[in-house]
Amino acid sequence: MKIQIDHKDFELMIDHEQVKKKLRLIGIQLNVAYEKRVPVFVGILNGCFMFMADLMKQVHIASEVCFIKMASYEGDRRADTVKSVIGLNTSLKGREVIIIEDIIDSGNTLRKVIDLIKKEKPASIAVCTLLLKPDAVQHDFEEIAYVGFEIENDFVVGYGLDYNGLARNLKDIYRAV
Template identity: 55%
Template sequence: MNTVEVADKKFELLIENDNINKRTRLIGIQMNVDYENRCPVFIGVLNGSFLFMADLLKEIEIPCEVGFIRVSSYKGTASTGTVRETFGLPDTLKDRDVILVEDIVDTGFTLKYILEKVHLQQPASVRVCTLLYKPDAIQTQIDELEYVGFEIPNEFVVGYGLDYNGLGRNLKDIYKAIP
């Protein structure tokens, strides 16, 4: 399927699931090396990261813990710039190695908000793993961005956990909006 329709928008194929799986496997291998003899806490940023997080964790062979946070700054296809936290971080991150797992980093505002909350708990280390990164959209420095699946253009995307007005998360590939 090279094009799909989600609600009132048309999208064309950007990244096939096979490529997502290969890249996720490589990131997992790197994390197993980087965190050898440690027990990191993976924190998925819901809702978008759930598929990527599940597939990534299947590649992790070291001991680890898993948690989730849910925040939102999107309405339709644009960021509102205001971050709403609907449920928060675990409060046991002091002296822990934390890996935040994101579906996409674009403006960086949501991630910056989460990172500030994480750093308040004085973790031993904090790294960010994102499936997608839009370097042309970033508006704030994210020093913790360590693991990036794919750099993509500043276009609206859907599929593999990413949605358009709540729809399209279940698509196995990633699609970009057709203008």
Template identity: 55%
Template sequence: METIQIEDKDFEILLENDQINKRTRLIGIQLNVDYETRCPIIIGVLNGSFMFMADLLREIDVACEIAFIRVSSYNGTSTTGSVKEAFGLPDNLHNRDIILVEDIVDTGTTLKYILEKVHSQQPSSVKVCSLLFKPSALLEPIPELEYVGFEIPNEFVVGYGLDYNGLGRNLKDIYRATIPA
């Protein structure tokens, strides 16, 4: 099994790029069906979602607008439990259909923060699309989590937009730490 090293950690392959591409294509098809007569605002959560969002947008045929929000709640391999917003949401979400695109949902702390900000603008609908979901790490249910690429164990992962101390985002596959983080 292929392993890589980033700084002081070893990682092994979890999801190959082919698997990611196939699942992204299926999510894109579902979004095309669900939003066929609407024009959603698709908001990527930076930095992690950029690769998934770019590939997902290539699969979406419906009219849509694109925006980004950047938030952070990580320190190394663990969430800090508090969220700091680096740059924020568009201010024109009222009566619009919103799709938030995440790289990963684990505790849900960051996502709850973003959803609170989005809902305060009274959009018509809000759905979350996440490439990865760690159900065992989730602290409370997130009803808006509608589109999930892969459910994974509560392990630290890197690659395809996800990083370890800023490194590894450029990897085309997703790797998991060989020793729990």
């Protein structure tokens, strides 16, 4: 199935049923790993909103949720700098922190977020991402613990990911063709 967004063509890459199955698996892993703890899930907006909302429905342990907003894209290109638009509003000192990302490509946004969170002196940091582009990552991350799908270095939209602000609402994930 092909679609067009803002004069750019995309084809179906991952359908929503695959995403839902992966979310159930990650939810089980999180429930087991954090069974006797109360982690703080830190979502990186805007992209994580669909993934995090659906993931949290699979998390059945006591937990807290907060968000930060970072900006690293201009259209379909990664920007040279990552900007913090909305910062943390919850103390993370001594807490188990799980960062929720929609996608890790260069890793620049994640690097900045981890550095910000480390300043808060959490007990631990784990990263949960829906999509990971191993060939695009420019940093080493020991914190990446939960990965939905490893994908090629394609530009993708849907399920929270956008192109010029469009397509975040699509339930499936599409790649540019």
